[in-house]
Amino acid sequence: MQTRRNFLKLSASAPLLMGAGSLLGGIPAMSSQAAEVGGYRALVCIFLDGGMDSHDTVIPYDNTSYQSFVSHRTSLMNAYDSTNTDSSRNRNNLLPLDPVSASFSGRQFSLPPQMAALHSLFDQGNAAIVGNVGPLLRPVDSAALEGREDLTPARLFSHNDQMSTWMSFAPEGSLTGWGGMFGDAVTAVSANREPVFSQISLGGNSVFLAGDTVGAYEMEKDGIPSIALIEEAGRNLPLTSIPLQLQGLLRDHFASAGNNRGNLLERDIIDLSRVSLDANDKMRIALEGAPSFTTEFPRSSLGKQLAQIARTIAVRDTLGASRQVFYVRVGGFDTHSDQTTTLPYLQQDLSDSIAAFYAATQELGVEQDVTSFTMSDFGRTLTANGNGTDHGWGGHHFVVGGSVRGGDIYGDIPKAELGHAQDAGSGRLIPTMSVQQFAKPLGSWFGLSDEDLNTALPGLSEFPTGGPNLFV
Template structure:
């Protein structure tokens, strides 16, 4: 039984809702930290399966022609692409990120996906390939990305295992974190959005005050039953930590007009008034108040849904990217204000890539390998990582064996294990710790891609 289930069992759903997410506050406070030695990861989960083939497009004549020949009506005009170097272009709605490439703070990692071991099309044809579980399934591929392995049977996520290895706080989620933050002895801690009431922060009145008094009594009453005693300890810790974190989470541009972060996030108006921007605004505040959060290592998860573009892909992906890019720019601007550009690394993940070949509904279907972006001052940007796939249908990187299967579902050239291992190493895990955290990593020759 996890913490949320315990809370629901003991308090009931209504009481839990009134607490505004009690499990948020279960980590132990630590001494105040300066930016020296501090590191944090920000996972940007693009749920639904982002179409990486239109996020990063080859610019050279042969590469673009191969792309356009398969993409057809979904091909982005070459003149609209935003160059990052001479070889590749970003989707035009991501143009605001191009300066970070020029500053060597942005790096694409090509064709990443869950792998049981290095896999080739020749192995698929010979039926000797060992594949990860349940390819092309949303829930299963999300679990593989979030667990960092080749089997959906594992219970924990790589973020939870990472933080347990570091002896640090749990993973903090502003959006849907799925399995990523679950550890052997902890769960993801879900945080409310800007301005959300967080009841245990001391702002009680009327029935809320009575409820708080009741909770204090329950938390401080000695218990002989171990399960009840464990719950009471969780509750007591939660109520204690709420005093420091609750006020930070409630801050909005409207109630803090002189806050420098407001300018970075455009006062959460216009193009910044999106769920992804609000989530990153919360992360920026928590990074600024990291002494209150406690510890020198943190993992935050934000998410954006809607990438399952089986139809109307051009319009839908453009809308999502038009929200994502300014939110990321605002976040990077805030990090610069806080002197934390080199201390925070952001990266994308998604269920899977999508078919290079369009379907008949103006969209694409579920794929496998996908391109991802890594952003931050510590990133060795201005160059790309991994191998760009062969774009020919039935080519070297196409999953399909028979001609009717040739859809441009890329066989990943880089595993999720390697992608995650690179991030975990930057966070301070030793080679031995990384190998223990990612047991499937031993199947691959390289355990560090070098992008950070």
């Protein structure tokens, strides 16, 4: 049943007055949870839309594993060699990884040449790889799954549903995500002077940032979101001052109209619109004082999104923020075809953008206080379908930051073979680490208590081994 609270959460991103979004976060709720919110910390989720091919990102490097990898991807390897000489997956062009402590019984791994910047962060101890993560109900392998559909996440291999499951542990239609629940926990202990700036999205409306008491403040990669009604007035009326005049009239109206409305829905929409205008004003004023960076970001969508996050973090004190969760999104990873052209470009952009963002946090002196991490719908098949790959399940992900116990590989990276215990068919990896286990150390570093974590990460008790020891 739809409650008034759930309606308001959905309304916060509805295009009533806002062009790109940007409505209020939540109101702090009383809670027995006791998150630790001293200092400043930020989590930055980088969502790779479409399903990143982890097999072609964390690539086997020892000769035996590499030859097995090649044998299952002959058509792709030939395409790399014939059309992308400088992007070749020839073993001599790969960037070998030397993990600090991870042991894989002689197996070695590498990154593609396009990911040199991220490789350097790994070598410097500021980036880690978490292997074979994905949605799980409980630990399983191929034998356990035989004839047991009840042990797999609902609507497995569906883009929208698995995106939602990564973010909220339920298929499309879910109303709260674990990033939002993290925000609930810190908002409950008044971590931020302005709760509206607790959760900030540059990747559009996302369930990931939706909590019970907080919602996403939406920004654009170029700055503050527009207000559709005011923009339309500016286009249709000749005087350039009209938009500002109209904005003033809207403010005056919203300031006085809310309490005079007998209809609860009208009052709520007016309240939401008033808070949106106020939030935009505060963010705009704050960003006017943001410093310039010497770091150059890629001019890609991802680069611009991360640059905007760096500017926002720079004005954290002005915004009164001590805990923030950010969300960005980049598409193109659904590489059913033309993978050898598309994926190297995406890998280069991902690597360079993350490295630039890390350098910007160093400029600000907050590299220890900001952690970025990747997520994606799912991994892809080990086998090629010709010039691409198909939907998979588990995948490998990156965690980057000055507090990360980097230079290491956490979890498992199954062999580049078919028919092993974690093969769901065609080299689709059955995850050996759940999303809850992946999220747990992020939440602990963010300051959440064990009670907070169990609330934010339902099903965590099904994985008694906990999560990786990702932070120093």
